[in-house]
Amino acid sequence: MIDKRKLVAVGALAAVGLGLAGCATGGGDEGDGKQTVSLLVNVTPNLTEEWWNDLVKPFEDANPDIDVTIQNPGAEGVAAAVPRLLAAGEAPDVVESLPPSTELAPELVDLSQYDWATEAPLAEQYTIDGKYYMAGIGLQVQSLWFYNKDAFAAAGITETPTTVEELGADLAKLKEAGWTGIQTGGDWMSSYALQTVGLPTVIADNPDWYQKMSAGELTFSKTYGDSVKEYADWIAKGYVNDDALGIKYTDAEQNFLDGKAALYPMGSWFVASEAAATDPANIGVFRAPAFEGTDQPAMGANIASPYVIMKESKHQDAAAKLVEYLVTDKDAILNQLKVDGNYRAGYDYEMGDLGTELLDIVTNTPDDAYTPTGQGYGERTLPTGYSTEINAQTQALLGGTSADDVDKAMDDWFTANVG
Amino acid sequence: MLTDNAPSATVRAAVIDTGSRRRPSVRWGDRLAGLAMAAPAVVVFVAMFIVPMILAFVLSLTDWNGYSLRFDFIGLENYRFAFRNPRTIDAAVFTAVIAVVGTILCNALGLALAALVSAPGRANTVLRTIFFYPYIISALIIGFLWSALLAPHGAVNGVLAGLGAGPVPFLTDPAFAKATVILTIVWAHFGFNMILYIAGIKSVPTEFYEAATVDGASRWQQFRSITVPMIAPVVTVNLVLTLVGLLKVYDVVLALTDGGPAASTQTIVYQILKDSFAQSRLGLGAAQSVVLLVITAAIGLAVTFARRGAERKVTD
Numbered sequence: 060m061i062d063k064r065k066l067v068a069v070g071a072l073a074a075v076g077l078g079l080a081g082c083a084t085g086g087g088d089e090g091d092g093k094q095t096v097s098l099l100v101n102v103t104p105n106l107t108e109e110w111w112n113d114l115v116k117p118f119e120d121a122n123p124d125i126d127v128t129i130q131n132p133g134a135e136g137v138a139a140a141v142p143r144l145l146a147a148g149e150a151p152d153v154v155e156s157l158p159p160s161t162e163l164a165p166e167l168v169d170l171s172q173y174d175w176a177t178e179a180p181l182a183e184q185y186t187i188d189g190k191y192y193m194a195g196i197g198l199q200v201q202s203l204w205f206y207n208k209d210a211f212a213a214a215g216i217t218e219t220p221t222t223v224e225e226l227g228a229d230l231a232k233l234k235e236a237g238w239t240g241i242q243t244g245g246d247w248m249s250s251y252a253l254q255t256v257g258l259p260t261v262i263a264d265n266p267d268w269y270q271k272m273s274a275g276e277l278t279f280s281k282t283y284g285d286s287v288k289e290y291a292d293w294i295a296k297g298y299v300n301d302d303a304l305g306i307k308y309t310d311a312e313q314n315f316l317d318g319k320a321a322l323y324p325m326g327s328w329f330v331a332s333e334a335a336a337t338d339p340a341n342i343g344v345f346r347a348p349a350f351e352g353t354d355q356p357a358m359g360a361n362i363a364s365p366y367v368i369m370k371e372s373k374h375q376d377a378a379a380k381l382v383e384y385l386v387t388d389k390d391a392i393l394n395q396l397k398v399d400g401n402y403r404a405g406y407d408y409e410m411g412d413l414g415t416e417l418l419d420i421v422t423n424t425p426d427d428a429y430t431p432t433g434q435g436y437g438e439r440t441l442p443t444g445y446s447t448e449i450n451a452q453t454q455a456l457l458g459g460t461s462a463d464d465v466d467k468a469m470d471d472w473f474t475a476n477v478g
Numbered sequence: 479m480l481t482d483n484a485p486s487a488t489v490r491a492a493v494i495d496t497g498s499r500r501r502p503s504v505r506w507g508d509r510l511a512g513l514a515m516a517a518p519a520v521v522v523f524v525a526m527f528i529v530p531m532i533l534a535f536v537l538s539l540t541d542w543n544g545y546s547l548r549f550d551f552i553g554l555e556n557y558r559f560a561f562r563n564p565r566t567i568d569a570a571v572f573t574a575v576i577a578v579v580g581t582i583l584c585n586a587l588g589l590a591l592a593a594l595v596s597a598p599g600r601a602n603t604v605l606r607t608i609f610f611y612p613y614i615i616s617a618l619i620i621g622f623l624w625s626a627l628l629a630p631h632g633a634v635n636g637v638l639a640g641l642g643a644g645p646v647p648f649l650t651d652p653a654f655a656k657a658t659v660i661l662t663i664v665w666a667h668f669g670f671n672m673i674l675y676i677a678g679i680k681s682v683p684t685e686f687y688e689a690a691t692v693d694g695a696s697r698w699q700q701f702r703s704i705t706v707p708m709i710a711p712v713v714t715v716n717l718v719l720t721l722v723g724l725l726k727v728y729d730v731v732l733a734l735t736d737g738g739p740a741a742s743t744q745t746i747v748y749q750i751l752k753d754s755f756a757q758s759r760l761g762l763g764a765a766q767s768v769v770l771l772v773i774t775a776a777i778g779l780a781v782t783f784a785r786r787g788a789e790r791k792v793t794d
Binding site: 471 | 544546548564629631647649652736739740741752755758759
């Protein structure tokens with residue numbers, strides 16, 4: 060291993076055009092003996108800087124020797140800002156929404172010694188070499204089908220499907236009743252439906268699918284092929300909106316909220332959109348089923364608001380105190396869960412009917428059923444670029460490419476990228 | 479028959495005459511002053527171009543991921559991966575298509591319009607402004623503009639629907655999307671080519687046209703036998719600039735299709751940026767950048783050398 064900090068720092072800046080300007084500098088010591096802990100966060104319409112400052116204020120009040128500075132990475136987001144800040148020697152103390160990866164792990168503090176990290180949601184799934192590098196506050200559940208209850212009733216469907224085969228049969232009834240079956244779109248969301256169809260079975264049948272695919276021990280066509288074929292069949296039969304590739308995420312979501320489609324595969328954050336919508340359709344949610352014969356369908360889920368501490372931090376103890384507060388203080392957790400529509404068993408907050416339905420799903424899903432989606436996380440990670448490739452190939456599927464050709468393209472991609 | 483032997487002979491004689499004289503001696507003081515004045519430009523060139531190039535090459539031999547300040551040297555693995563990755567190959571092929579087709583269209587259109595609107599006159603001034611205008615608009619704005627116009631529910635398909643015609647998948651079918659990207663780039667770029675050609679056409683001595691007119695040459699014959707040969711250096715500059723510029727296309731693609739559908743419109747620079755930042759593989763991105771740099775330089779030089787013969791006819 061070569062440590063050439065200055066060369067890389069200069070190289071990074073000069074060769075790829077990264078600027079030094081941007082975020083504020085990392086934490087430091089103030090003259091009055093106070094320690095300043097910097098917290099780099101994603102600022103969004105929900106998670107405003109003001110909201111973040113309010114969130115950490117009780118911690119600052121309880122710890123007068125620690126001052127928390129909220130850092131806003133701006134449009135580039137946390138994931139892009141961290142490498143730049145690292146290269147510039149201005150790493151923040153704590154980073155939010157940056158799940159650990161094998162690439163990032165060497166830059167993070169090992170939190171294995173803290174119970175609040177090892178007992179946090181999905182903590183085990185995110186370990187790398189048995190070490191806990193992050194602590195989160197809840198779950199973003201992803202293998203979900205939101206459905207229009209009126210559409211189901213109009214098609215004579217009285218119960219939500221429990222297998223992919225039943226879902227296919229329901230889609231046929233919906234089409235017969237004049238409904239667009241599945242609402243999907245272009246952008247990043249094209250592959251969402253395919254993954255919602257496939258992952259519950261693929262992971263249930265191959266619990267180590269991520270590791271084995273990364274090691275070249277399994278192939279995409281042999282594990283995911285049935286799901287690709289099923290989804291291609293649905294596309295061919297007209298169960299998916301035919302303008303999918305020209306629809307952006309926000310438009311797709313609005314179409315479903317407006318009652319223009321019967322099913323919408325999306326993550327738990329959609330509940331917040333439904334709650335904020337004016338006069339939305341009558342919407343329910345069910346857990347994505349697996350193919351017949353699968354005992355426990357896998358449930359795609361990501362950690363909500365994962366916090367990591369950078370190894371570069373000069374205030375690691377103070378940073379650990381801050382993260383402990385953020386992931387254990389009940390009010391702080393509920394505040395964070397509620398603002399972004401996330402969930403955690405045992406943490407109820409005021410929510411609508413759809414939120415309650417979703418919380419039931421979370422409560423009834425055993426911990427070992429959870430699986431990463433897309434690229435994966437922790438040790439369950441696929442080769443870099445998988446998410447964009449599966450999305451591109453799903454778009455090809457929507458454009459009329461055959462399931463066999465998509466399987467072959469994915470196999471070729473894995474061959475090129477594995478090892 | 480058109481002949482211009484007299485001026486050419488005069489120029490040649492002048493060149494020979496100059497070459498036969500002894501070069502005047504330059505004093506050391508003047509040389510030092512020249513070096514001092516050139517030094518800032520040389521320093522900037524080295525610092526901003528040579529050094530980053532060397533660093534990019536060094537990075538291309540590493541597995542640097544952008545997060546860690548530590549990295550391993552992995553030899554030529556990034557280069558090997560780039561040449562076997564189907565996505566990079568697809569992006570390189572599409573970039574080549576953009577460069578070749580775009581260069582032909584931009585230059586054909588630019589030259590044709592330059593010939594039509596190079597003459598003085600208010601109407602021509604207005605037309606020149608209109609044709610050049612897209613070039614000064616930000617490529618991102620152009621991308622978003624055409625995206626809004628050509629989307630499935632965009633203005634163009636809205637008009638077509640009003641006329642009873644079905645929607646055209648400008649941006650949602652891979653073949654259509656590729657054509658849309660190329661034509662949008664041509665629309666945004668040909669004004670620049672036109673302006674250069676106009677400058678070239680205006681530099682052609684009017685005596686040639688007067689002589690040709692006296693000889694009974696038609697407008698087309700004058701264009702083919704006087705204008706085109708006389709602006710050969712401008713043609714070379716246009717070809718090289720367009721070709722090299724189109725090899726680096728990124729922003730229009732980002733705004734117009736974001737590389738889709740099904741990654742069909744990803745260009746090589748789009749791929750480099752995606753690999754470097756979205757995928758945190760800066761070593762791989764640097765390797766692809768180095769390959770692109772070499773190819774761009776090679777193509778630029780090849781076109782320049784290939785055009786030498788045509789240019790020599792003008793300068794001799």
